[in-house]
Amino acid sequence: MPRRRAQRRSPSPDSEEKAGDKSEADVKSVPQTEESSAALETSESVEIGGKEPLAVLYCAVCSFPPEYCEFGSHLTKCKAWLQESHPDLFEKYYSETALIAKAGALSLEAAKKLEEDSIKKEAKAEAKAESAAKKRASAKVTIKRIERNKRKHITAIHGLEAFDIDLKKAAKVFAQKFATGASVTKNAAGQDEIVVQGDVSDEVEEMLEKGGGALGPGIGGDSGVDYNDTALPREQFKTP
């Protein structure tokens, strides 16, 4: 522990140096930090000496620490996950004794209410997930070629966000690939779309089907769509 501290110390002076041309206020702040560090080390270092961050386990289903899964909306799934991947913790949180201890903390009525609540919540979440899945399955990506003037075109791609694609990153990928400009803009309906300079609709289609990098796992789809300067919504194959 002390050795680590010494090592960590060393980069600080030279970063101070790098910061270079200081105003008066800056110079002042340096001794201040040193001072407070000294104070803390003598008085409280025993208590908060833990330098390493705590590795907190988060539930793969609801993202809460597993002890809070019971308040989430996927309790059944959370439990299954925990039992599978961390049986010891499952025992800790959901064993008979743990449940009894918990029940003791609440009146019977409140406990009942909580249980009802979590069942309701779960049903709600399920319905929501289902409708989201349906929406995804029917999601369409539109690739539009828009004429800018006689021989110049831009390509607008709309609907990628339904496939969990980061639009900004995707735009960058297109810009790099085609060596043109690409940006995320709002269309007339106020929805985000990617606009690429030049007519790259065929290539974009191909890239999207294949996926990779920022374009995710690929959105699948049929080819043979023809582009007649109009938007042709493309049916999606089902998504996972």
Next chain:
Amino acid sequence: MFKKFSPSSDISGQSILKSSVQRTIRTNILSHFKVDPDTFEHIWPKKESLVLVKCREHISLYTVNGTPLFFQHFDGPYFPTLKLLHKYPFLLPRVTVDRGAIRFLLGGAHMMCPGFTSAGGELPPPEEALPAGTPVAIMSEGKEHAVGIGITKLSTEEIKSVNKGVGVETVCYLGDDLWNVDTV
């Protein structure tokens, strides 16, 4: 504060802060959080620059390498993000709510005094009383990790004596929209 927050529409801009501003923030945080500079070096290494992410309603999010670490409302106190607090649970003083209050908190409600004064709740002893306006970690009965972060509306002694109304305002909690943001 983050009940409804969507990075794509609520963020108005990002900028790397001037090094002098960064130093002021560092000093400020070091003097308010319960952390020594060495540990803080883990959290925010001196060589990494702090990025200010401006959000709607005067919320400032501070990120290092894209990970949100701190936030602030107007020029109020700095708060760690809940994920950071989980890693370094000693950053903030703690208050504890009883089990019955947890589900309200997870809905974004502010915490009422009785939640702290009932059997399951806990407040610091009188000699460590916290004044109003102190950022606190909201712990909950029987749980190991913080469930949210709040700011005291009354001093902890007042919470004990008044025992009604809002005692701690919730600023962020498990499952709010800031919780779901891992990188900006």
